[in-house]
Structure formats: C-alpha cells, structure tokens
Amino acid sequence: MGAGLAASCWSACRxxxxxxxxxxxxxxxxxxxxxxxxxxxxxVVRNGDIVWSGAKGVADLDTxxxxxxxxVQNIASISKTVTTTALMQLxxxxxxxxxxxxxxxLSFPVVNPNHPQEPITFAQLLTHVSSIADxxxxxxxxxxxxxxxxxxxxxxxxxxxxGRFYDASENFHDFAPGEAYAYNNVAFGLVGHLVEVLGxxxxxxxxxxxxxxxxxxxxxxxxxxGIEPSRQAIPYTWVESGEAxxxxxxxxxxxxxxxxxxxxxxxxxxxxxANCFYNHPNYPDGFLRTSVRQxxxxxxxxxxxxxxxLERETVDTMLRVRSxxxxxxxxxxxxxxxxxxxxxxxxxxxVNTRIDLNPADGAGAIVFANTFIDDTTAEVxxxxxxxxxxAYS
Numbered sequence: 001m002g003a004g005l006a007a008s009c010w011s012a013c014r015x016x017x018x019x020x021x022x023x024x025x026x027x028x029x030x031x032x033x034x035x036x037x038x039x040x041x042x043x044v045v046r047n048g049d050i051v052w053s054g055a056k057g058v059a060d061l062d063t064x065x066x067x068x069x070x071x072v073q074n075i076a077s078i079s080k081t082v083t084t085t086a087l088m089q090l091x092x093x094x095x096x097x098x099x100x101x102x103x104x105x106l107s108f109p110v111v112n113p114n115h116p117q118e119p120i121t122f123a124q125l126l127t128h129v130s131s132i133a134d135x136x137x138x139x140x141x142x143x144x145x146x147x148x149x150x151x152x153x154x155x156x157x158x159x160x161x162x163g164r165f166y167d168a169s170e171n172f173h174d175f176a177p178g179e180a181y182a183y184n185n186v187a188f189g190l191v192g193h194l195v196e197v198l199g200x201x202x203x204x205x206x207x208x209x210x211x212x213x214x215x216x217x218x219x220x221x222x223x224x225x226g227i228e229p230s231r232q233a234i235p236y237t238w239v240e241s242g243e244a245x246x247x248x249x250x251x252x253x254x255x256x257x258x259x260x261x262x263x264x265x266x267x268x269x270x271x272x273x274a275n276c277f278y279n280h281p282n283y284p285d286g287f288l289r290t291s292v293r294q295x296x297x298x299x300x301x302x303x304x305x306x307x308x309x310l311e312r313e314t315v316d317t318m319l320r321v322r323s324x325x326x327x328x329x330x331x332x333x334x335x336x337x338x339x340x341x342x343x344x345x346x347x348x349x350x351v352n353t354r355i356d357l358n359p360a361d362g363a364g365a366i367v368f369a370n371t372f373i374d375d376t377t378a379e380v381x382x383x384x385x386x387x388x389x390x391a392y393s
Contacts, residue, residue, distance in 0.1 A: 024390065028056055031383060035373050036238040036245075038272065039067030041292045042367040042384075045299070046391045055292070059233035059370060061272060069293040072219055073233040073370055074278075075353045076346025079288035080188045082211065082298070084126055084330035086195045086203070088314050089210050095198040098123040098329075102190070105197050108160045110190065113168045115176040122194070124177050125187045126330050127323040131177045132187045135170030139250030142257050142349070144276035146224050147283070151203060154281035155193045158186060170251075181324045185249065185285040188330075192284025203284060214308045215297040220290035224277045227289055233370040235275040235350020239267045246349050247375050254349045262349070272371075275350040286348060292366050295355065299364045302357050315359070336385045337392045339363075343384075345377030352377050354384040363391060 032040055041055035055067045090096065101119035102110055110120055112131045124130040137158065141147070147154070157163035158171060165171075173182055192203045199206045204222045212220045221227060237256035238245040244255035244267045255263035257278040267273055279287050290298075305312035318329040319342050326332045331342040336356060341363075343356035352373045357364035365384045373379045 024052065024054075024387070025056075027386060028054075028383070031379070032057060035371075035379055036272075037369045037371050037373070038236050039071070039233055039370045040368065040383075041067050041069055041071060042365065042387065043069065043292055043296055044363075044365045044387045044391050045296075045303070046361065046363040048362055050296075051391050052387060053292075061234070061236070061274075065230075067233060067370065068291075070219075070231075070291045071233045071368075072227055072231045072289050072291050073353075073368055074235060074286075074346075074348060074351050075288050075290060075295065075368070076348040076351045077185075077286045078295070078344050078346045078353050078355050079284065079286045080330045081344050081355070082207065082288055083188050083192050083195070083203075083284040084318065085211055085309060086199075086207050087122070087126075087191055088310060088318060088329070090195065090198045092311055092314055096122060096194075098126075102194060105194060108156045110159045112172045112177060113161075114172060114174055118176045118178070120177045122191075123322065123329070125191055127181075127327045128183050128187070129178050129181050129323050130184065130187050131173045131175055131179070131182070132184050132190070133171055133173050133182065134185050134250040135165070135167050136250050136252055137165035137167065137170070138186055138280075138282060139248075139252040139254065140261065141280055141282070142254060142262050142278055143280070144257065144259055144278050146279045147281040149281045151189065151281060151283065152193050152196060155186075155190055159190075181327075186282055188285035189282035195284075211298070211309050215294075215301060217290060217294040217297055220288065220294050222279075222283050222288055224279050224289070229277065232277060232289065233368075235277075235348075236272040236371045237263075237267075237275060237350055238371055239270050239273050241270065242266055242268060244273065246372055247347050257349050278349070286346060292368055295366050299355060299357055299366060303359050303362050303364055305359065319359070334381075337389045339392070341388070345381055347372060347375055347377050352380045354380045356384050356388060363388065365391075 039057035043053035158165040246255040253265035306315040341356040346353035354367040
C-alpha cells in the first residue's frame with residue numbers, strides 16, 4: 001500500500017480489483033466449519049488497494065450479533081508489535097540504544113541468576129533471546145476485567161529476588177542471554193514498563209498519544225473497561241469430549257477464563273464456552289483490543305514506511321533479521337506466495353489472529369477469529385497465506 005492511502009480511508013474506501021468472492025467465501029466457510037470458528041473477519045491489500053475485506057459468522061452466539069470489520073476483540077500477540085512500536089518511537093528520540101543493558105534504566109534488577117554477569121539488552125527482549133521465561137505466575141494471572149496490579153509493580157515483583165512472583169527456576173532459562181531462542185511473553189511486559197520509564201506517562205497513555213490517535217484508532221485500547229462490551233466479540237473456547245481447546249502458557253493449560261481464572265484443560269460440557277473479557281498485569285505482551293478496520297490503519301502505516309507513527313529508517317531497522325533466521329524486532333519473516341512477508345500471530349483463550357505485510361509490494365493481510373484454534377496460530381496463518389496468494393494470482 002502506498003503512502004497516498006490515508007488512515008482515514010479505512011472507514012470509507014471501497015474494494016478495488018477484488019479477489020474472487022465466491023471462491024473465497026466457500027474456502028472460508030469450509031475452514032470455519034472444520035475448525036469451529038464462530039466469527040471471522042479480515043482484509044487484504046495490494047498496491048494501495050483493498051482487494052478484499054469481509055466478515056462471516058457471529059461475534060456473540062447468544063444474541064446472534066454478527067462479526068464485522070468494526071467488531072473489537074483481543075488481538076493477542078500481535079500486540080507485541082504495537083508495544084515495540086511504542087518503544088521504537090523512544091529509540092528515534094535517542095532515549096536508549098538497542099544493545100544497551102536494560103538495567104541502566106531500571107530501579108530494580110533484571111538478571112538471569114544462572115548468568116549474573118551477562119547483561120540483558122533491549123534487542124534481546126525484542127527477539128526472544130533474553131533468557132527470560134514465562135513462569136507459572138504468568139499463566140495464573142489471567143482474570144476477568146482489568147488487573148488491580150499495575151504493570152510496574154507486576155514486573156518488579158517478577159524480577160526482584162524475594163518478590164511475590166519471583167522464582168529463579170521458573171522465570172529464567174538455563175542458557176545465557178543472547179545464547180538461544182525461546183519465545184517469551186513476560187519480556188514484552190518489561191518492554192512496556194521500559195516505555196513508561198523512558199517516556200512520559202503510563203504505557204496506555206503513550207500508545208494512545210503516539211499510535212492510536214495519529215492513526216484514528218478510536219476504539220482501540222489496552223483496558224477492557226474502556227471499550228463498550230456490545231462492540232466486542234465474545235472470545236469462545238471450543239470444548240470437545242471434555243477437552244478445552246486452549247493454549248498452554250507458563251506451563252499450565254488456560255482453557256477458558258472465568259471468574260475463578262483459567263479453567264485448565266478439562267471442561268464438562270461440550271460445545272462453545274464463552275470466556276469473560278479478561279486481561280493481565282503483563283498486558284503489553286498480548287492484550288490490545290481493536291478491530292480489523294482499525295488495525296488496517298496500523299498495517300497501512302507500516303506499508304507506507306512508518307508514517308505517521310515511525311520514520312522509514314526505524315521500520316527498516318525493525319524489519320531486519322536478527323535471530324533464528326526469521327526474527328526482526330518483534331516481527332518475523334516468512335515466505336508467502338514466493339515473497340517475504342513480515343508478520344505476527346496471536347493466540348489466547350478464545351482468540352486467534354494474524355497480520356502480514358510486505359512493504360516492497362504494498363501488500364498485507366489481517367485475519368481475526370474469535371476462538372482459539374492452536375498455539376502456533378498455524379491455521380490462521382494458512383488462511384492469511386491463502387488470501388494473499390489469491391491477491392497475487
């Protein structure tokens with residue numbers, strides 16, 4: 001997508017050079033039936049045009065409320081790219097360097113006790129090589145509504161010896177920082193806290209001011225209570241033969257989130273189980289709420305070289321392979337239709353999402369499903385790839 005397509009166009013512009021509707025409709029209907037997806041929404045852009053956008057199914061099974069491009073839902077780990085965007089805005093101002101030890105900026109220590117002399121850097125946090133691990137304290141703090149514990153307090157208690165959530169054996173890997181790859185969520189809570197330390201104001205406030213307002217993302221936010229429930233998709237967990245189809249984070253099955261927290265892997269009644277609207281003290285890693293249309297404005301900004309939220313050189317810095325032959329700074333690259341696409345998926349109870357982009361071609365895709373399908377988001381990744389392949393056919 002070229003720079004000429006402004007963010008505001010996402011609320012009004014029509015599809016151009018559309019993809020084959022019947023063929024895609026049949027494909028998406030088959031995937032939704034086979035994978036037990038209540039509602040699905042997405043869009044595809046190429047060469048500055050929206051070549052497909054659509055929504056199928058329901059956001060709320062009880063009321064029959066339809067899934068739409070404007071339905072808001074938790075986007076799970078796509079959130080990490082937004083958190084990184086907020087951090088890189090501070091990098092542009094010279095607030096830190098990517099290879100700096102994060103302890104230069106913190107009032108409490110972030111040190112792997114197995115390698116106390118090895119610094120943990122900003123770049124390591126953003127590429128999943130920091131040696132930080134998601135302990136059971138992380139998995140147990142999913143809860144309905146917004147967290148009572150602040151982001152800063154949670155992070156300090158997780159990393160400080162003697163802290164309420166500190167566990168040397170669970171919170172860190174045996175390998176040294178920078179030595180090996182291990183996907184990590186808590187690291188991005190730390191990134192969000194570093195945004196607060198280095199910037200001006202609370203993390204949600206800085207995101208609102210620096211990202212959401214410039215892009216016209218009016219119904220986007222980190223706080224559950226800040227978005228009208230009737231605008232949000234209910235996140236559904238599919239249960240079959242008593243087994244809840246949910247992720248396993250921090251070594252524990254999540255299942256479905258209710259008033260008592262995660263249900264675990266077993267639920268008695270088969271069918272769809274509604275999750276509450278939940279959140280977590282580590283929310284910068286995966287708890288942003290937005291719609292396909294609003295996230296389209298964010299996608300558009302990256303395809304336009306970062307404007308108006310980042311400089312082109314910053315986007316180039318982020319979209320450069322640094323670890324595991326695929327990871328840049330929170331984004332990773334994969335082959336789609338024979339072309340390199342940078343993207344990220346999201347998975348959480350009742351949620352699978354995907355965003356992909358190729359700035360060279362001005363092409364990208366977004367897919368939301370209001371159910372959890374798999375930890376790796378492979379199924380939604382395949383749906384996105386199919387949509388993009390159609391755009392190149």
